[in-house]
Amino acid sequence: MGPSAPDSWNLYDTPMTSRLWMGSSHFPNWNVFASACELAKPGFITLSLRRQTATGGQSYWKLIRSLDIPILPNTAGCFSAHEAIQLAEISRDTFETDWIKVEVIADEQSLHPEGPELIRACEVLIQKGFKVLPYCSDDLSICKALTDVGCRALMPLGAPIGTGLGLLNPFNLERLRYRFPKIPLILDAGLGKPSQATQVMEMGFDAVLLNTAISQSVNPAEMALAFLEAVSAGHRAFKAVPMPAQPNAQPSTPSMDMPIGDYRVGAELYGN
Amino acid sequence: MKIAIVGMGLLGRLVALECLRQTGLDEELTIDCYNSQPPIENESIRHTQSVGRLAAGLLGPYTESWHFDEQTFEEAKLAISYWEALSEWLNAPKMFNSKGCLVACHVNDPGALPLFKQRMQGADQFSLLTKNELLKLEPSLCSFNGHLGLLSHEAQIKIPIFYRTSTDRLLNDSQVKWISKTVTAKDFSHLSKAYDWIIDCRGFAAKEHLKDLRGIRGDLIQMWAPDVKLSRPVRFLHPKHPIYIVPIGSQNYVIGTTEIESEDIEPIRARNLMDLLHTAYALHPAFAEARVQSIHHGLRPTLPSGKPDILDEGNRITANGLYRHGYLLGPGIAQQIVGMMGMNASKKAFFKPNTFKACETPH
Numbered sequence: 001m002g003p004s005a006p007d008s009w010n011l012y013d014t015p016m017t018s019r020l021w022m023g024s025s026h027f028p029n030w031n032v033f034a035s036a037c038e039l040a041k042p043g044f045i046t047l048s049l050r051r052q053t054a055t056g057g058q059s060y061w062k063l064i065r066s067l068d069i070p071i072l073p074n075t076a077g078c079f080s081a082h083e084a085i086q087l088a089e090i091s092r093d094t095f096e097t098d099w100i101k102v103e104v105i106a107d108e109q110s111l112h113p114e115g116p117e118l119i120r121a122c123e124v125l126i127q128k129g130f131k132v133l134p135y136c137s138d139d140l141s142i143c144k145a146l147t148d149v150g151c152r153a154l155m156p157l158g159a160p161i162g163t164g165l166g167l168l169n170p171f172n173l174e175r176l177r178y179r180f181p182k183i184p185l186i187l188d189a190g191l192g193k194p195s196q197a198t199q200v201m202e203m204g205f206d207a208v209l210l211n212t213a214i215s216q217s218v219n220p221a222e223m224a225l226a227f228l229e230a231v232s233a234g235h236r237a238f239k240a241v242p243m244p245a246q247p248n249a250q251p252s253t254p255s256m257d258m259p260i261g262d263y264r265v266g267a268e269l270y271g272n
Numbered sequence: 273m274k275i276a277i278v279g280m281g282l283l284g285r286l287v288a289l290e291c292l293r294q295t296g297l298d299e300e301l302t303i304d305c306y307n308s309q310p311p312i313e314n315e316s317i318r319h320t321q322s323v324g325r326l327a328a329g330l331l332g333p334y335t336e337s338w339h340f341d342e343q344t345f346e347e348a349k350l351a352i353s354y355w356e357a358l359s360e361w362l363n364a365p366k367m368f369n370s371k372g373c374l375v376a377c378h379v380n381d382p383g384a385l386p387l388f389k390q391r392m393q394g395a396d397q398f399s400l401l402t403k404n405e406l407l408k409l410e411p412s413l414c415s416f417n418g419h420l421g422l423l424s425h426e427a428q429i430k431i432p433i434f435y436r437t438s439t440d441r442l443l444n445d446s447q448v449k450w451i452s453k454t455v456t457a458k459d460f461s462h463l464s465k466a467y468d469w470i471i472d473c474r475g476f477a478a479k480e481h482l483k484d485l486r487g488i489r490g491d492l493i494q495m496w497a498p499d500v501k502l503s504r505p506v507r508f509l510h511p512k513h514p515i516y517i518v519p520i521g522s523q524n525y526v527i528g529t530t531e532i533e534s535e536d537i538e539p540i541r542a543r544n545l546m547d548l549l550h551t552a553y554a555l556h557p558a559f560a561e562a563r564v565q566s567i568h569h570g571l572r573p574t575l576p577s578g579k580p581d582i583l584d585e586g587n588r589i590t591a592n593g594l595y596r597h598g599y600l601l602g603p604g605i606a607q608q609i610v611g612m613m614g615m616n617a618s619k620k621a622f623f624k625p626n627t628f629k630a631c632e633t634p635h
Binding site: 029030031055060063162163216218 | 338339380383387390391485486487489511533534535536537538541574576577578579
């Protein structure tokens, strides 16, 4: 593939081009968020729905829709499968989309995903025809169970939501890529810097979802652009296949015919 | 000059007061204040429809600076001297509290303070307090389990006093008439013939006129807490909402406010109520024994820029979009409106009229 060839990927049989998705919370104001979207051109905008926003959020959704970027509703703040399923159904009616990012939280302080309840929620929602994207831990057994119930993509975390700590366990993430070569992997949560997005894309992840890293920066629009470029760099590097690390130095310029170099080596050897 | 001000919330009051202040005893001036509620109801936190009455009244240009561009930040700072001067003019010195604002960060949320400082403008004004400094400033918070800092250049308006004294000032002026009437879209064409100027300050009620206007909900509780002895507002760095705990006098406190992208006007959700109560309790355990006096909610009128704007349509001037910054940015808007009506805004202005851009085309 040439450097400028189109590079699409598939998610639930839907062709995707962008590899950067964005959350919509905690921006200083709407215009800042819209500018960030304009620069980053995210593949999805995630949006959380609660009962309260379901009844009065129309003005805000109208603004979101005006960006003409697909909406990915999520079930943020749910602590059980029952809650998540209920919220997903309200979201489908409200936003007229089958896409759902399923979040079921185990612990309010760390916002760590709950395993069994998440799996149960995903199983039910897949049966109901949703295109399910589970926010999950990087635990192989949980990820395997999610794919077993029919999830055709995974969204493992890099670090707890909103921390900006980066990839706390790159080994686990690399193993997920190795063990699920055909399943789209979207890193969700925990990134703070663009270099961390590059790192996970170099592993072969398919996309990155960000919110806090952009919205809480001093200049969100500029940071969105930085992440876009970082994601692109990491993905290109993955496709280009980085060289394996070597224990010994390898001269990048041939030195066979360099007499001065030979002379110095000889001088050191013989003490002249 | 005959002026009609439609909507006697915060901005409507500021415009009316500014007209009176700048024209002195100009007998030609008459101001008719249209409001859906009579003055007493509009003053009452239980009955008001004015979202400005339901605010915390914090004059926090630094704590709120994350929302502002540099120019707006500079204008927001000027509001403090404006309110100080207005409290003198209204002869209500207790309305203005210039003791600064505390910023609290719980020990379990150590990342919140560096993030807050990184995003604020004028961060050199912020200093963490030592135990000895805290003991002198706010001794009842010495047992708080976390960090406290001070922004000494911030201030607070005691909203009940402002609403009461401004109502008195307006009603006692022979040039001012309060008309308890709901003005609808149809009424404006009639008003534009009857008055020289119509100032539309209806806040969220003007949504039908401003297509980009949306409401962002805020919830607020008022508590009577005699065992809590705070003398200045506290901004608590909370992961979900910008929460303030503000003394408003007579051992009463307001704790607010949530920030929800919804125009829902149903009663507060239990989770949001718990967030507010929990934050108050985390700051001071005596809030557990406080009495909840009342619970309120309002819709902050918000434009996409997060800043207020002025729409100039012949003899109708619409100002809106004060969002959560009515007390910081409202004075500048009021002075600009008075300037647009041809009064000499710079002559007696408390500070230089700001430079908010008027909309060029009607929405």
